[in-house]
Amino acid sequence: MSFWLVLTVNSVTFGGLLFLLSAGFSLIFGLMRIPNLTHGSLFMLGAYVGATFVVGLLGFQLNFWLAAILAALTVAAAGALAERLLLRQLPGDQLAQVLVTLGLAFIIADGCIWIWGGDPMPLPVPAALGGAVRAFGFVFPFYRLVVVAIALLVALALWLGLERTRVGAMIRAGVDDMEMAAGMGLPVSRLFTTVFCLGAALAGMGGVLGGPILSVYPGLDTDMLPLALVVVILGGIGSLLGAFAGSFIIGFVYTFGQTLLPDLAYVILFLPMVLVLVLRPRGLFGTRAA
Amino acid sequence: MAHALEISELRKSFGGLPAINGVSLAVAEGERRLLLGPNGAGKTTLFNLITGELRPDGGAIRVFGRDVARGRPDRCAHLGVGRTYQIITLFPRSTLAQNVVLALLGVSPRRWDPLTALSAHPSLWERARAVLDRVGLAASADKPVMETAYGEQRRLEIAMALAQAPRLLLLDEPFAGLSREERRDMQAVLGAIPREVTVLMIEHDMDVALSFAERITVLHYGQVIVEGTRGEIVANPRVREIYLGE
């Protein structure tokens, strides 16, 4: 019984991390119409930067939360540079933009190996969040519960932001019908930068929070990017609810698959995506096909 | 006599807007029919439904007795339907001859051949040049389309349709945007279409079109308002209202 519970807790935790990764990916895809192939490496970059701040930079050691926030900001800045300097050069040419994000992914990923070396970096669970919690007669690792809680808070914040703020309304309008929205005076290029940075920040933060669980290693980017792709295609492009639902579904599929059918784990993961593309291209909650 | 084209109770809506709202018409083989109607009446939509580029929401379309309502455009071409487009959709960087060859290949089993160079099919190229000659474009055969005049491009559109020796020809505003001289060239081309070919033409240029067509169908808001000979149409009060009253 406890074996299944552990798997369940891990699935939910992983789903939370996937949400942090995929929410931004989905918004970028929905608004800018491109699958941001840099997203996995932004997640990894955040993890490395956060780990560096925690372990100590120039003698300064930072509190875990501060490190997470700084890492998110750093990755957001990297995202802003990428968007303004490169993606902006190719307005309207989505295929070229996707190829640029692919090139950037390689640059960032290899850059991480260059700076931090080829060995995994330790990012331990912060002491204050260690230990376990007893509830309903079971033992839950406290940190994993915290991660889930943060993911839920972020989901709530994003939802409120999209539904209740002006910027959110603009984003939703752009996702629904860009031509109409731009025609009505939507500040398209500022919105693109905002969403790209937001997505990058979320990914970066996800990387730090995931560090103690997934660890920080070269190849984290190529492990995470396909998952973001699957989540977003399954959940629906540009849909926050879709990213939410998709993240937890894939969290379960991945965690259970890895443990029960390790040989075919990858196939199991991608099969839903392929099926969705073939049978219901707009995903569970999306309004538009890829 | 069999009908070349038979449409009954055809319906098509976009979103909530009905573009074709219960259209029925029949064109006999060898007939020259003109489709008139103000902009937005649904004429091009009707063409797209006939060729299978759009799926109807209801009704039937038969071409030479075969049901094409839910078919693919390429199957329609194989039934002998040729069409031209209102907006030019040619291959701009290819030469006129190359454009016509693509049309010839569309109805030839040679289009599946991956083993011989296209340049090694002299009969195809000869036929392409012959077709271009019929529309007066022989001199420009080896010019890329983007270096030719608009009037020549319009004639190329027709050439590509004629190259396939269609039994039913759908012409979508062949005279659009042509100068007086180009109009004369186009009229010559239309006049040279073999008599057996059934032609359904959409056109705004009344003088030219009326001289070409035997029967006229007038569409308005996706419905057939009136159908008849030239004389009947010109005298019809509703037609005059639509065209002159607006």
Add this chain to the structure above:
Amino acid sequence: MKLGAPVFAVALLLVPLIPSPYYVNVTSQILIAAVFASSLNLLVGYAGLTSLGHAAYLGVAAYAVAWLTTLGGLGHLAAALVALAVTTATAACFGVLALRGTGLAFLMITLALGQILWGVAYRWVSLTGGDNGITGLTRPRPFGFDLTSPGAFYYFTLAIAAPTVAAIALYVSSPLGAAVQGMRDQPRRMSALGHNVWMVRWLTFVFAGTGAGVAGILFVYYNQFIGPQTLNLTNSAEVLLMVISGGAGTVLGPIIGAATVVILKNVVSAYITRWVMLLGAVFVLIVVFMPDGLGPGLHRLWHTRSRSAS
């Protein structure tokens, strides 16, 4: 240009005379990459469908040969033929899935399919050896010739690569090739003219996969080893870079791109260990500043020079 072709052909035949075996090997690598890139160009340049999963087909063929000759007990020729059949079948199935979309949808589906195969190669340890791959392959002995020396293997590679690239060039110039290019530009028109757009694209996809399979067979005999990293996204990106850097939509483009990337990789890794970073940077630069690629650029250069000379 007319003089160029025979000179080039003679140069190709004389490569093994270069004293350093290293350069002969690099040229063999270039030939293999040229086949790989030319096959992808069928999709990217001629069909107008950008794939990010082409390494999968090279990998399937390579793994098939590796498994069949080591564990399957088949002879080299039989293994190669079976491998090609398996690769073609894979491309046929994957093509049906990938062609559910065009443009970005096609890109993502091919990426996903490529990742699935990479995952199979990586995780299905009992079949593929997992991370360790399959080792211990021997090179074939066609008509009794020993292919262990770089020169001998080079001629073997040339004998297979040249006809393959020629077949691809023939495809492109054929009626079917003209049709797939027409569909790249005006799919709606082509359909109305009587062409079966889906079928032509699918056939092109399968042919492209088979071409990559030929490259895979040469690849695995060259390295005498296959591992899962051969099917990863980096390799699919690398071959795409070869196509777009050389100039998609031309026959020579992917060959120039293949040579450029292979040489760059070999030269650079002697000095810098961060090849992937350079790959990414070159990718970005080419896409942003030189979308036509080097091939058309050189072509223009050649023609303006010869015009000014006359």
